Amino acid sequence: xxxxxxxxxxxxxQALADRLLEAHRRVRTADLPxxxxxxxxxxxxxxxxxxxxxVARAAQRLDAxxxxxxxxxxxxxx
Numbered sequence: 217x218x219x220x221x222x223x224x225x226x227x228x229x230q231a232l233a234d235r236l237l238e239a240h241r242r243v244r245t246a247d248l249p250x251x252x253x254x255x256x257x258x259x260x261x262x263x264x265x266x267x268x269x270x271v272a273r274a275a276q277r278l279d280a281x282x283x284x285x286x287x288x289x290x291x292x293x294x
Contacts, residue, residue, distance in 0.1 A: 235275070236263065236267070239285075242282075243285070255290060263281065
């Protein structure tokens, strides 16, 4: 088999990369105070770094971050 479906790990990594890009766009356009935007951006950068080692775990963490963002939970301890 050839193409993007030939390697499931590569396909998962590409899907995560696309989701991370969209998450960065959402954070950039979100109505957040600067300190909250910086906090979420740092979380995204940490996720991007973690994705190099464990795509599945990074995807789970991204799901949690997006759920927090959707619910307005961006401050520490939320």
